[in-house]
Amino acid sequence: MTAQSRENLSGLDLVAEIQRLKKERNAVILGHYYQRPEIQDLSDFVGDSLELSRKAAETDADVIAFCGVKFMAETAKILSPDKIVVLPDMDAGCSLEDSCPPEQFARFRAAHPDHIALTYINCSAEVKALSDIIVTSSSAGQIIAQIPPEQKIIFGPDRHLGGYLNRKFGRDMLLWPGVCIVHEAFSETELIKLKAQHPGAPVAAHPECPPHIIDHADYVGSTSGILQFAKTMGGDTLIVATEPHIIHQMEKAVPEKTFIGAPGADGNCNCNICPYMALNTLEKLYLALRDLEPRIELDEALRLKAKKSLDRMLEMAGGTVGKGDLGRA
Numbered sequence: 001m002t003a004q005s006r007e008n009l010s011g012l013d014l015v016a017e018i019q020r021l022k023k024e025r026n027a028v029i030l031g032h033y034y035q036r037p038e039i040q041d042l043s044d045f046v047g048d049s050l051e052l053s054r055k056a057a058e059t060d061a062d063v064i065a066f067c068g069v070k071f072m073a074e075t076a077k078i079l080s081p082d083k084i085v086v087l088p089d090m091d092a093g094c095s096l097e098d099s100c101p102p103e104q105f106a107r108f109r110a111a112h113p114d115h116i117a118l119t120y121i122n123c124s125a126e127v128k129a130l131s132d133i134i135v136t137s138s139s140a141g142q143i144i145a146q147i148p149p150e151q152k153i154i155f156g157p158d159r160h161l162g163g164y165l166n167r168k169f170g171r172d173m174l175l176w177p178g179v180c181i182v183h184e185a186f187s188e189t190e191l192i193k194l195k196a197q198h199p200g201a202p203v204a205a206h207p208e209c210p211p212h213i214i215d216h217a218d219y220v221g222s223t224s225g226i227l228q229f230a231k232t233m234g235g236d237t238l239i240v241a242t243e244p245h246i247i248h249q250m251e252k253a254v255p256e257k258t259f260i261g262a263p264g265a266d267g268n269c270n271c272n273i274c275p276y277m278a279l280n281t282l283e284k285l286y287l288a289l290r291d292l293e294p295r296i297e298l299d300e301a302l303r304l305k306a307k308k309s310l311d312r313m314l315e316m317a318g319g320t321v322g323k324g325d326l327g328r329a
């Protein structure tokens, strides 16, 4: 435990203090849809991985307080090296990043010299530096469409997203065997039971879900794509097969509709809360803005290498939901 986290902050109005420090520091708070509702509500911008990358690249703030996981904050630093980028909890990692150590990925690349490396943004800066083009779930479809069909591709680290892209776009990418522990935890048996209880309710799924969940989906797309589907779909009830904190934005946008998190094996959706995203709290956000720590720092040579593959994504991606997103299953 750090000295900071032992501090007693119980007397503070954290929301007011965060707002005060944000002005004082000329900071912008970027929040992912999987953050706790109280953090989403304090964020200047809430979005998916691609949108947050774009915001990080464009901001004229001096400080970016990134409320998401480490690979997202690292992406912000790669694209905005002159800004101070803080992440409320430096242990906010990602099972996909953990599954793909750079040395092993370098060996995978070296074993397939005639392949390009198309890599999911959920990876370390080192793996980005070893890649040709980065994708997010909202930009993958549009980017793959621009790669000639005869070009051989390795795709990492998410084998479910890679498998979904192979099926949808008729590709034969070689897949790294990583998974997201959150989307892996949905239960098909419980989902079928839930669908029976809500006949006619569509299912929206993130492409990090395994195929036995995707097979039940009426819509497959990024977090922003799923949110857009929630707003525009015809019915009044949606089953949401992604991290349940996104339901906060759905309930704000369309309060008259009902959103039900897809269940895990125990029949409820609590096991699908991302344990890494959940590490960020209001207390830690306050301390990060006050102390400008913990800070993302990157070696400049590594940053420049990683930036190349991210720049390729930003050039190739239309980025807007409905244009670049994966769309219906």
Ligand code: 13P
Pocket: 047, 048, 049, 050, 122, 136, 137, 138, 180, 206, 208, 221, 222, 223, 224
């Ligand atoms: P999005 O790019 O759809 O926001 O996904 C990020 C993520 O980590 C999903 O688990």
Ligand code: SF4
Pocket: 069, 093, 094, 095, 096, 122, 180, 181, 182, 183, 208, 243, 274, 275, 276, 277
């Ligand atoms: Fe990583 Fe999965 Fe959490 Fe997204 S939900 S940050 S992929 S562990």
